[in-house]
Amino acid sequence: DAKTTQPTSMDCAEGRAANLPCNHSTISGNEYVYWYRQIHSQGPQYIIHGLKNNETNEMASLIITEDRKSSTLILPHATLRDTAVYYCIVRALDGGSQGNLIFGKGTKLSVKP
Amino acid sequence: DTAVSQTPKYLVTQMGNDKSIKCEQNLGHDTMYWYKQDSKKFLKIMFSYNNKELIINETVPNRFSPKSPDKAHLNLHINSLELGDSAVYFCASSYGPTASYNSPLHFGNGTRLTVT
Numbered sequence: 001d002a003k004t005t006q007p008t009s010m011d012c013a014e015g016r017a018a019n020l021p022c023n024h025s026t027i028s029g030n031e032y033v034y035w036y037r038q039i040h041s042q043g044p045q046y047i048i049h050g051l052k053n054n055e056t057n058e059m060a061s062l063i064i065t066e067d068r069k070s071s072t073l074i075l076p077h078a079t080l081r082d083t084a085v086y087y088c089i090v091r092a093l094d095g096g097s098q099g100n101l102i103f104g105k106g107t108k109l110s111v112k113p
Numbered sequence: 114d115t116a117v118s119q120t121p122k123y124l125v126t127q128m129g130n131d132k133s134i135k136c137e138q139n140l141g142h143d144t145m146y147w148y149k150q151d152s153k154k155f156l157k158i159m160f161s162y163n164n165k166e167l168i169i170n171e172t173v174p175n176r177f178s179p180k181s182p183d184k185a186h187l188n189l190h191i192n193s194l195e196l197g198d199s200a201v202y203f204c205a206s207s208y209g210p211t212a213s214y215n216s217p218l219h220f221g222n223g224t225r226l227t228v229t
Contacts, residue, residue: 034217038156041222041223042222042223043117043203043205043220043221043222043223044156044203044205044218044220045220046217046218046219049217085154087156100146100158100161100168101158101218102158103148103155103156103157105154105155
């Protein structure tokens with residue numbers, strides 16, 4: 001079962017920042033927070049991941065709270081092509097099945113003109 | 114160049130048939146996976162595999178079997194297809210045995226299987 005909780009859906013105006021929250025209150029010390037997205041009819045696409053520090057790459061920023069019980073994915077300037085289902089996943093460093101990505105229901109982000 | 118490619122993109126077949134879906138990755142990864150996405154859009158892992166270890170999700174029927182001729186390929190064989198097998202199947206790959214190298218998974222674009 002997924003160990004994260006996300007809102008079912010969100011809307012965002014084109015050009016504005018999209019802030020997608022995720023709760024992972026039972027996260028363990030050896031688990032990273034991963035974000036993926038799935039655009040319609042495509043495979044999941046890796047966005048970013050982090051352990052406890054905030055992370056930024058060319059796609060997004062990841063803000064993780066100090067207690068690591070929640071995080072926020074930020075798309076700084078959302079475009080229509082960012083419309084997708086966004087998945088927040090916790091994933092262990094250890095080998096074996098604990099390292100597999102377990103997808104929840106995700107957040108359907110709709111970017112509107 | 115497609116990093117993780119699956120063939121075919123669409124597969125329509127009748128109940129009881131045996132079919133295979135092929136997956137190839139050119140990323141040099143040594144771990145590959147199969148995921149199933151059902152009609153409700155839930156993505157569930159079926160297998161993870163490298164040259165040392167096959168980890169099977171216990172809910173996967175034994176009619177499904179992964180076959181890896183080399184570390185760049187992981188094919189999915191399905192015997193005696195059933196209506197409930199209709200879904201989109203995604204292949205993925207990463208570095209390291211599952212997660213110990215903390216390597217993101219790269220996914221293919223899926224194979225839509227329809228069993229009639």
